[in-house]
Amino acid sequence: MHVSFTIYKNGRTYVLGRTSRFGSEHKRVNMTQRRGNMRTKVSSKYLIAEVEGEPVVIADGELVFEGDEIIFVGKHFADHVDRNLDATDSIVSPGFISTHSHLGGSPFDRSLREDVYDYWKTGLYDILMPIRAATDEAATRAATRATILELLKGGVTSVVDLTADHALTAEYAEESGIRAFIGQYVRTWVWDTDGVNVTYKHIGEAEQSRLVDEAVQLLQRYDGRDSNIQAILAPAQIDTCSVELLEEVSRLSQKHNAPVAIHAAQSAAEFNAILKSYSATPIEFLDRVGLLNQRTLIGHGLFIPGHSWLQYPYGDDLALLSESGATVAHCPTVFERHGQALENFYAYRKRGVRMSLGLDSAPHSMQAEMRIAGAIGRVLGRSEIGVTGLDIFEAATSAGARALQRQDIGKLAVGSKADFIQFKTDTVSMAPLRDPIKNIVHHSNPSDIRAVYVGGECRIQDGTSVYADEKEIATNLQTAAEGVWEKFPNGHSGSKTLDEISPRSLRTL
Ligand SMILES: [Zn+2]
Numbered sequence: 001m002h003v004s005f006t007i008y009k010n011g012r013t014y015v016l017g018r019t020s021r022f023g024s025e026h027k028r029v030n031m032t033q034r035r036g037n038m039r040t041k042v043s044s045k046y047l048i049a050e051v052e053g054e055p056v057v058i059a060d061g062e063l064v065f066e067g068d069e070i071i072f073v074g075k076h077f078a079d080h081v082d083r084n085l086d087a088t089d090s091i092v093s094p095g096f097i098s099t100h101s102h103l104g105g106s107p108f109d110r111s112l113r114e115d116v117y118d119y120w121k122t123g124l125y126d127i128l129m130p131i132r133a134a135t136d137e138a139a140t141r142a143a144t145r146a147t148i149l150e151l152l153k154g155g156v157t158s159v160v161d162l163t164a165d166h167a168l169t170a171e172y173a174e175e176s177g178i179r180a181f182i183g184q185y186v187r188t189w190v191w192d193t194d195g196v197n198v199t200y201k202h203i204g205e206a207e208q209s210r211l212v213d214e215a216v217q218l219l220q221r222y223d224g225r226d227s228n229i230q231a232i233l234a235p236a237q238i239d240t241c242s243v244e245l246l247e248e249v250s251r252l253s254q255k256h257n258a259p260v261a262i263h264a265a266q267s268a269a270e271f272n273a274i275l276k277s278y279s280a281t282p283i284e285f286l287d288r289v290g291l292l293n294q295r296t297l298i299g300h301g302l303f304i305p306g307h308s309w310l311q312y313p314y315g316d317d318l319a320l321l322s323e324s325g326a327t328v329a330h331c332p333t334v335f336e337r338h339g340q341a342l343e344n345f346y347a348y349r350k351r352g353v354r355m356s357l358g359l360d361s362a363p364h365s366m367q368a369e370m371r372i373a374g375a376i377g378r379v380l381g382r383s384e385i386g387v388t389g390l391d392i393f394e395a396a397t398s399a400g401a402r403a404l405q406r407q408d409i410g411k412l413a414v415g416s417k418a419d420f421i422q423f424k425t426d427t428v429s430m431a432p433l434r435d436p437i438k439n440i441v442h443h444s445n446p447s448d449i450r451a452v453y454v455g456g457e458c459r460i461q462d463g464t465s466v467y468a469d470e471k472e473i474a475t476n477l478q479t480a481a482e483g484v485w486e487k488f489p490n491g492h493s494g495s496k497t498l499d500e501i502s503p504r505s506l507r508t509l
Pocket of ligand 1: 162360
């Protein structure tokens with residue numbers, strides 16, 4: 001039995017209906033009617049959706065969106081539509097959310113940051129700082145544009161960008177349509193290093209105040225209600241912000257109900273610096289300054305008491321994390337590259353810590369990140385069922401939405417934004433198919449993605465951009481990277497060249 005009808009009343013749309021299979025799968029929709037917006041129906045082989053608050057897979061499911069908003073998920077939509085998208089050979093999945101990215105810089109890691117020795121096993125001090133110093137505006141533009149395209153091609157429809165140049169991110173978020181959460185970095189100090197010792201240089205009170213003012217202006221400008229851009233707060237790193245600055249960020253976050261993304265517990269050097277200065281772990285220190293709560297995204301949360309690289313057994317950071325509702329932005333690739341890991345996904349999850357996934361460094365592939373997160377989590381957790389495909393899928397979708405205080409992304413449900421991925425099923429990497437979640441997490445490749453939609457707009461079709469020329473973007477990135485490599489200042493206070501820090505794999509004739 002199926003009933004469904006739409007009424008228009010007082011300028012608002014109400015879609016009512018029910019089916020026998022899910023009880024009341026056609027939710028009551030109460031939304032402003034956006035006249036002129038097309039109504040589109042997507043017919044799938046499998047639809048990964050949320051019905052009555054429960055994540056489900058709907059075989060032969062239909063998704064209907066009007067403008068940028070989903071008005072129906074279920075078995076059959078009987079009302080009229082303006083357009084049909086035939087995805088009956090596809091899985092339709094929620095778009096991925098990267099909760100920790102650096103759009104304007106991280107592509108320059110590629111071909112450089114791999115197979116590199118770094119004293120602190122992070123690449124932060126020997127590689128990233130010189131790259132940043134060598135990156136000008138043209139290079140940042142090329143990198144931002146390229147990273148956004150790479151993210152979209154892999155099904156990422158929302159990204160948290162931590163960058164020094166949010167204006168460029170906003171510009172290319174407009175061009176591409178990706179949903180961007182942008183923050184103005186605020187800080188008190190910048191790092192200095194000789195490769196072993198990390199020291200801190202004050203940026204000056206006036207500069208710190210200017211950064212805070214700009215962060216506040218950004219919050220006022222982008223509240224995320226009517227655009228694909230939303231401002232967040234971004235105190236750069238826990239060890240580069242003073243107590244007073246972090247407390248100010250906490251006050252602003254409460255006042256504006258704004259998410260906060262911060263690097264914390266990300267290196268042994270940082271853990272030691274915080275312990276030495278404040279007699280607290282980075283997580284305890286976050287709590288002390290009022291920044292450990294459900295609005296906080298912690299990149300990367302590795303270094304907690306008990307981590308095998310620390311000689312520090314005191315305290316229970318997992319309990320603090322779990323009770324606070326804060327979310328870890330877990331970015332396993334950039335750390336495994338330096339031979340280290342969060343210890344471990346299974347243990348964190350078991351203690352109730354909210355885990356999301358971020359694509360900190362190239363490659364910006366959520367499919368690769370999901371697989372690495374699952375593999376390391378299972379191996380270090382010594383459990384084949386401790387970290388499941390579903391745990392990882394949720395970390396890549398709904399967990400980020402919750403951390404960002406957004407009820408309307410990270411899932412395909414009535415009232416949500418139409419941010420979705422169309423995965424092919426007729427490829428050798430996706431067939432045979434019994435469980436869409438398992439196939440996406442454990443088996444899918446970028447080439448299995450047929451299309452990606454953000455806010456109901458197609459941004460990727462048949463594997464490439466519909467809004468810009470990929471070859472041009474890649475060529476610009478190559479030119480920009482060659483400029484960065486040329487200007488790369490010698491690391492270790494000038495004692496090593498780029499080729500000594502990052503030797504090429506083979507002698508190039
Ligand atoms: Zn980062």
